[in-house]
Amino acid sequence: MSNHSASCWTSLPTLQLQSHFAQLPGHLYTRMEPTPLPDPRLVSANVKVAEQLGIDPCSLQPDLLASLMGGHELPEQAAPLAMKYAGHQFGVYNPQLGDGRGLLLGELAVPQADGSEQLWDLHLKGAGQTPYSRMGDGRAVLRSSLREYLIGEALTYLNIPSTRALALCVNSQQVVRERLEPGATIIRVSRSHVRFGHFEHLYYSRQHDDLKVLADYCLERWYPQCRDAEKPYLAMFKAISQASAHTVAGWIAYGFLHGVMNTDNMSILGETFDHGPFAFIDRWKENAVYNHTDREGRYAFDKQPDVMHWNLSALAQALTPIIDVEDLKAELENFPDYYQQAYLKRMRERLGLAFEDEGDSELLRRWRALLNMNEVDFNPLYRALAEGQSEQDGQPVIDRAALQAFRDQLGEPSQSLWLDSWLKDYEARLTLESRNAAKRQAAMLAVNPVYILRTRVTDQLISEAEKGNFQPVQDWLQVLQNPFEQHHGIADELRWAPDSKQLTMLSCSS
Incomplete structure (x- = not known):
């Protein structure tokens, strides 16, 4: 929901951008214009x-958006730039990174209800070659752009922080990836495009004075609450750590696999950032890997909390010129607790548990082990658990009939483990709750989606969009923004995992 009234809205033709990042030291970016694209056409707005950005939705005229996203006509006072950063890729430091196919167009000041303004970055992805393209063509394809456009909404409406996109546009340029594909662009929207890798670049290139300048910029713009702390930079690092823990806890709770958690893909706001070979895992599989280049499983599903901790240690190393090493070490030791607290909170919500109990960690461990042992299609299972909430003689009971479809998937000994052990312990745990079954059910249905963005869905949408049929993209945009409701016209089979348990391998250009 937007935080301002329609009377404050601006329109797309009169959009005015500011250039705050361009006030930082010049070696952190390169000013340049996008390379215009042929025949841009709007796929979806x-x-x-738009409402979040204070833009009148009625002003999102397809021709104007297409002209903007094709690099032909930029907003007033736009000063496009490609950011320079570095980062650890699969654990190896790479200094030769930066915006290789995207340009920060500028920042949009959005009025808030309290009279203040909030700045939002507008970033054109697929804008053409930059000095940081590393032999790449600087373009994006419809396949990856469509996936990023939709996943931002899927995550946001599951209350998992993520960048989003204002619009998706296709063009007539053919781009070579695994095959010849139609080119595309999105306008990525975030409050910040600063990555862990920005600080790593300044640290390893020994530009420590400018590292402090960047840290001050981040404090002022995104972490003003830390400025009055006894140790402001340490307080900011703590806030980044907590935000990152919150996000990765959401990933694990809902079965999201980022796929390529390099430090240059980590946002200082803890947002899900640079969506590439991502997936919502169809069936619970702790060691699931969808990125075909991740041969050693560094970024496997269950390793994501540990990788986030490692990435924060890389950021901490980069901050040693301005934060005491012992303070950083002590703060890093807190991350597992931040993560565990955030994870337990998300899982309690999914299972309808309003109160904390010391036995919850073990109950959840056994739950995950059961899901993993049987590679269960778990997201619909949560809905079934919600629908099965009932009471008998004033005691919580799970209606077994609601779970019959899942029971049939389980062979022995899983049926015994499921029915005779875990489910009975879950019912016993529910006796500690004060809410009745109806209230608990309502709360569970509000956090357990009917639909998730499965790979089978994106594959189908890509196929249709490449044929010029964009309506399914718009239909699924509405679904993902209302994932807890049943939607007419959406094939029921898309709620479920494919019959095959074979993982679909994806590439970074996915």
């Missing part, structure tokens, strides 16, 4: 994001 995101009304919800």
